[in-house]
Amino acid sequence: MAIDQKDALFMLVKSLSKSEKRQFKLYAGRLGGNADANFMALFNLLDKVTEYDDELILIKTNIKKQQISNTKAHLYKQILVSLRFNPVHQNVRAHIREQFDFASILYNKGLYKQSLKILDKAKELSLNTGENNLAYEIVEFEKVIESQYITRSMSNRADELAIQAKELSLKNVRISKLSNLSLQLYSLFLKEGYVKDDEGLKRVTAYFEKKLPKYKFSELGFREKLFLYQAYLWHSFILQDFVLSYRYSQKWVDLFEENPDMKIQNPVFYLKGVNYLLESLYLIKHKTKYNKVLKNLTSDIKNENITLNENTKTLAFLYFNQNKLNYYFLEGKFTEGLGFVSTLLKEIPKYESNIDAHHIMVFYYKIACMYFGAGKNEECIFYLEKIIDNKDLKMREDLLCFSRVLNLVAHYDAGLDDNIEKLIVSTYQFLIKMNDLHQVQRKMIQFLKNLKNIYPQELHKAFVNLHSELLKFEDHPYEKRAFLYLDILSWLESKIKHVSIEEIIRQKAAKLVK
Numbered sequence: 001m002a003i004d005q006k007d008a009l010f011m012l013v014k015s016l017s018k019s020e021k022r023q024f025k026l027y028a029g030r031l032g033g034n035a036d037a038n039f040m041a042l043f044n045l046l047d048k049v050t051e052y053d054d055e056l057i058l059i060k061t062n063i064k065k066q067q068i069s070n071t072k073a074h075l076y077k078q079i080l081v082s083l084r085f086n087p088v089h090q091n092v093r094a095h096i097r098e099q100f101d102f103a104s105i106l107y108n109k110g111l112y113k114q115s116l117k118i119l120d121k122a123k124e125l126s127l128n129t130g131e132n133n134l135a136y137e138i139v140e141f142e143k144v145i146e147s148q149y150i151t152r153s154m155s156n157r158a159d160e161l162a163i164q165a166k167e168l169s170l171k172n173v174r175i176s177k178l179s180n181l182s183l184q185l186y187s188l189f190l191k192e193g194y195v196k197d198d199e200g201l202k203r204v205t206a207y208f209e210k211k212l213p214k215y216k217f218s219e220l221g222f223r224e225k226l227f228l229y230q231a232y233l234w235h236s237f238i239l240q241d242f243v244l245s246y247r248y249s250q251k252w253v254d255l256f257e258e259n260p261d262m263k264i265q266n267p268v269f270y271l272k273g274v275n276y277l278l279e280s281l282y283l284i285k286h287k288t289k290y291n292k293v294l295k296n297l298t299s300d301i302k303n304e305n306i307t308l309n310e311n312t313k314t315l316a317f318l319y320f321n322q323n324k325l326n327y328y329f330l331e332g333k334f335t336e337g338l339g340f341v342s343t344l345l346k347e348i349p350k351y352e353s354n355i356d357a358h359h360i361m362v363f364y365y366k367i368a369c370m371y372f373g374a375g376k377n378e379e380c381i382f383y384l385e386k387i388i389d390n391k392d393l394k395m396r397e398d399l400l401c402f403s404r405v406l407n408l409v410a411h412y413d414a415g416l417d418d419n420i421e422k423l424i425v426s427t428y429q430f431l432i433k434m435n436d437l438h439q440v441q442r443k444m445i446q447f448l449k450n451l452k453n454i455y456p457q458e459l460h461k462a463f464v465n466l467h468s469e470l471l472k473f474e475d476h477p478y479e480k481r482a483f484l485y486l487d488i489l490s491w492l493e494s495k496i497k498h499v500s501i502e503e504i505i506r507q508k509a510a511k512l513v514k
C-alpha cells in the first residue's frame with residue numbers, strides 16, 4: 001500500500017546528501033553484523049525508490065509486517081545519530097552541549113575537578129556567543145557540583161554562582177519576552193496584514209507597549225538586541241511606517257556586521273534581517289540602496305559566505321527570488337521579468353516540500369502581478385486563481401482580498417466580460433466577510449460594475465474621474481495599503497494616456513531615488 005509521501009522516515013532519507021549517505025553506511029557498518037540488519041536493508045530500499053510503499057518493503061526485504069514500525073523507528077534514530085557526528089551539522093551550540101555531556105560523565109565518575117574545568121570553558125564560550133540558556137544550565141550544574149566538592153572558598157564561590165545565575169535568569173526572561181513579542185507581532189501580520197483603521201492602530205500599539213519589557217540598552221547582549229529590533233520592525237510594518245521599518249531592519253543587519261561570527265552561528269537570523277531590509281527599501285522605493293543590498297545578498301549566497309544547509313538553502317531561495325521579483329517591479333521591467341519567472345516556476349517544485357503554503361501563495365501573487373504588468377492578463381488570472389481556489393490558506397487575509405480585486409481588473413483588461421458580474425458580486429461579498437472593504441476597493445468595484453453603462457466616448461473621462469478620486473487616498477494612513485498590493489493609479493494612468501502600464505511604471509521608476 002502506497003503511503004503519503006510526507007512519511008517522516010522517507011522524507012529524511014531523501015533529504016540526505018551523497019556524503020551523508022556514505023557517512024551513515026560507514027557509521028552503521030562499524031559493527032559487522034549491521035550490514036545485513038533489517039534497518040540497513042530498509043535504508044537501501046528507501047534510498048532507491050521514488051515513493052514509500054509498505055508492500056514493497058515486505059517483498060524486497062526480510063522485514064515482517066509486524067516489524068515495519070519498529071524498524072522504521074530504529075532507522076530514523078540511527079540516521080539522526082549519524083548526522084549528529086557530521087561536521088556540517090556541528091555548531092557552537094552542539095559543541096557546548098557536547099562539553100556539558102562530557103562534564104556530566106566526569107561528574108558521575110566522581111571526577112569533580114575535571115568536570116568543573118570543562119564546565120568553566122563551556123560557560124565562557126556560551127557567554128561569549130550569547131547562548132545564555134546554555135550558560136544558565138551550566139551555572140546550575142556548577143552549583144550542584146560545588147555543593148558536593150569544595151574547590152575554593154565556598155562562601156565566595158557560592159555568592160559568585162548565585163549572582164551569575166540571577167543575572168542569566170533575568171537576561172533569559174528578557175530575551176524570552178522580546179522573542180515572544182516579535183513572534184506574536186509577526187503572527188498578527190501574517191493573519192491580518194497592515195492596520196486598517198484607528199481602532200486597529202490603537203490595539204496594536206497598546207499591545208506592543210504592554211508586552212515590551214523594560215530594559216537599559218547598555219545592558220543588552222546580542223540576542224536581546226536582535227529580538228528588540230525584530231519586535232520594533234514588525235510593529236512598524238503593521239503600522240505601515242516603512243521608514244521606521246527600514247531603520248530597524250538596518251539596525252538588525254548592522255548587528256551582524258558588528259559581530260561577523262554571528263553570521264556563521266545564526267545564518268537564519270542574518271538572512272531574515274537582510275530580507276526585511278530589502279522589503280523595507282522596496283516599500284520606500286529606494287532603488288540604489290535596494291540594488292546594493294540585493295547584490296550583496298546574491299554574492300553571499302553564490303560565494304557561500306553564509307553557512308549553507310538544507311534550511312538556509314531554502315531560505316536563500318525564498319528571499320533571493322522574492323526580492324528579485326520586487327527588483328523587476330521597482331524598475332518597471334515586467335516583460336524582462338517574465339524570463340526570470342519562467343526559471344522560478346521550474347525551481348519552486350524543488351523546494352515546495354520545505355516552503356509553507358503562505359510563501360508559495362506570495363510567489364503566485366507576485367508572479368500574477370508580473371504577468372499583469374507585462375499585459376499578459378490570462379496568465380495573471382491563472383496564478384490568481386491558484387490563490388483564490390486555495391481553501392486551506394488561513395493567513396494573510398489582505399493577500400486573499402487583493403488577489404480578488406486584481407482578478408477583477410485582469411478580467412476586464414483581458415476582455416473576459418461574460419462572468420464579470422458574478423465576479424464583482426463574489427468579490428464584494430468576500431471583502432465584506434473579511435471586513436476589508438475600504439474606499440479604494442469600494443470605488444474600484446463600483447467603477448467596474450458601472451462600466452457596462454458607460455458609452456465608449458465617455459470612457460476616458462470615467463478613468464480620469466476615478467484616478468482623481470483615488471489619488472487623494474495615496475497618502476492616507478490606512479487606504480494607502482491598497483496601492484502596496486496593486487498599483488491601481490498606474491493602471492488608470494495607462495488607460496488615460498493609452499500606453500502600457502509597464503511604460504507608466506518605468507517612467508515613475510526613472511524618477512525614484514538614484
